[in-house]
Amino acid sequence: MDETFQIPKQPNQPESTDMVSLETTGFNTPAITPRTEGVFNNEAYLSSLNGAQRSETPRSLKSMLAEVQPTLNNQLNNSEYIEDGKKELRQAQQFSAQIIAFRKELAEHDDTDFINDSRAA
């Protein structure tokens, strides 16, 4: 028998109280609660929103650009840094390849099986 936590269902309990049923509204939308109705119908609240928007002075493109410029510069420097990093990484790969080439050139006997073994491991 399953001993997990279960609440026995009451015989006349409705399926859900969160949604207004299709029969009552025609739309399967969340019920409009008194709280949300209060927000949208509250004149004082709406006025305060409009007031806040009106109080902001129009900003020039120049001032907006000046504001975002440091961020843009940072991003630019970062991409340069990434590009430099990739260049250095490529150079390191070239050094590695050159070392292997020197090694092959100088070795009179190539016993590289152990390298392949280590890769497999």
Add this chain to the structure above:
Amino acid sequence: MAFFKRLITGKGSPVPFKRAVTTRDLLRREAQIGGQLFGPVPNGRTRQFFCLDEHSWIWHETWLDESGRQQSLTTRYELRPNGILKAQGSQPYHFVEPEEEKNLIKAIHIYYDQVVKDLYGSVALNTANA
């Protein structure tokens, strides 16, 4: 070449080299050179750093713990076009942080200069003249 063969034996002995120089010999010598790039190694500790193949670099270190038992740690770095992967001990691979990547690349540059100077000078010169 005779000088080089003596170099590999590590004794500077005039005794002729008994066998052909192998890749493993060269790798061993490289690992010694690489291990000395990061300053003096404390007593009881060995350090090897070397290029395993075109994409892989190995850092291997051994030391004695408090009870005198030998411990070792192998770190493997894989150079990929989009970054450097690192695996340490039995841990899975992960991309290294930019700082570690920068340091490893710097170490590879120094390693390259040093092995060309100590080991592959003649080959590098031939390659450059070819």
